[in-house]
Amino acid sequence: MNQVFNEAAKIIGSSKKCIALTGAGISAESGIPTFRSKGGLWNSYDPTVYASIDTFMKDPSKYWSIRGDFIRKYNDYSPNQGHLALASLENAGIVKCIITQNIDGLHRKAGSKKVLEIHGSLREIFCISCGKEYIAPDIPPGDVPHCTCGGVLKPNTVLFGEDLPPAVLSEAEEYAASCDVMILAGTSATVYPAAYLPVTAKRNGAKVIEINLEYSFTDSDIFIEEKSGTALPMIEEQLKKIEV
Ligand SMILES: [Zn+2]
Known part of the structure; x- marks a missing residue:
């Protein structure tokens, strides 16, 4: 197993523009409920009802009934070793950008x-x-929280039927097209448009290092079958050895 961390560290250490793409897996290790996976939120609640923009505009209480607790307890969740290792690699000038499908703010x-x-x-x-903007967890009480003006409050997340923020997405695409290494951490990268990003990276000559409990991206150069919170600190350790 050490061998694979060493190989990953060598590739990352000699990169000029290493970026990371992260998904639900990295946050699951912090106790964040997942959506699509087995036992995830969308197994119990139909997302086209509970998290669609159409329903939200008609009856926001459905959305708030399943997400409200989580949002109000926003500060209860903490980043894990995987998030911290990525932050530390950015601080060291190695990771240039993190693209995430997660909405929990843990990065x-x-x-x-x-x-x-x-x-x-x-x-x-x-x-x-x-x-008017409110910052979680400091949001007004109520089954459906309302603004001081009486308007309904909605988290700044993309609901089903809504477009992804175009400026953020196009910046992510630019990073994917110009990176030389992409770390996939805790994401199956099967949901579009995020699924295009590693494909774009590969097409432009980047190496893809996948850290997942299940092999998902079939075109990875290195696959590490491990939790992000274990693998990323191991890679960081190996990088330090290379640097000295
Ligand atoms: Zn308002």
């Missing part, structure tokens, strides 16, 4: 600065009438 909590949240973030809640 920012871990201290990462260049984070592209392509599905938005639960941290920011805004009023759909006046646009």
Whole structure:
């Protein structure tokens, strides 16, 4: 097993533009409920009802009934060793950007600065009438929280039927096309448009290092069958050995 961490560290250590693409797997290790996987939220609740923009506009209480607790307990969740290792690699000038499908804000909590949240973030809640912003967990009480103006509050996340934020997505695509190494951590990268990103990276000559409990991206140069919270600190350790 050490061999594979060493190989990954060599590739990352000699990269000029290493980026990471992360998904639900890395946050599951922090106790964040997953959505699509077995036992995930969308097994119990139909996302086209509970998390679609159409339903939200008609009856936001459905969304808030399943997400409200999580958002109000926003500060209860902490980044794990995987998030921290990525932040530390960015701090060392190695990782240039993190693209994440996660909406939990844990990369920012871990201290990462260049984070592209392509599905938005639960941290920011805004009023759909006046646009006033609230920051989780400091949001008004109630089954459906309302703004001081009376408008309904909606987290700044992409619901089913909504477009991904175009500026964030296009920046993510630029990073994917110009990176020379992409670390896939805790994401199956099968959901579009995020699924295009490693394909784009490979097409432009980048090496892809996949850290997952299940082999998902069939075109990876290195596959590490491990949790992100275990593998990323191991790679960081190996990198330190290379540097000295
Ligand atoms: Zn308002």
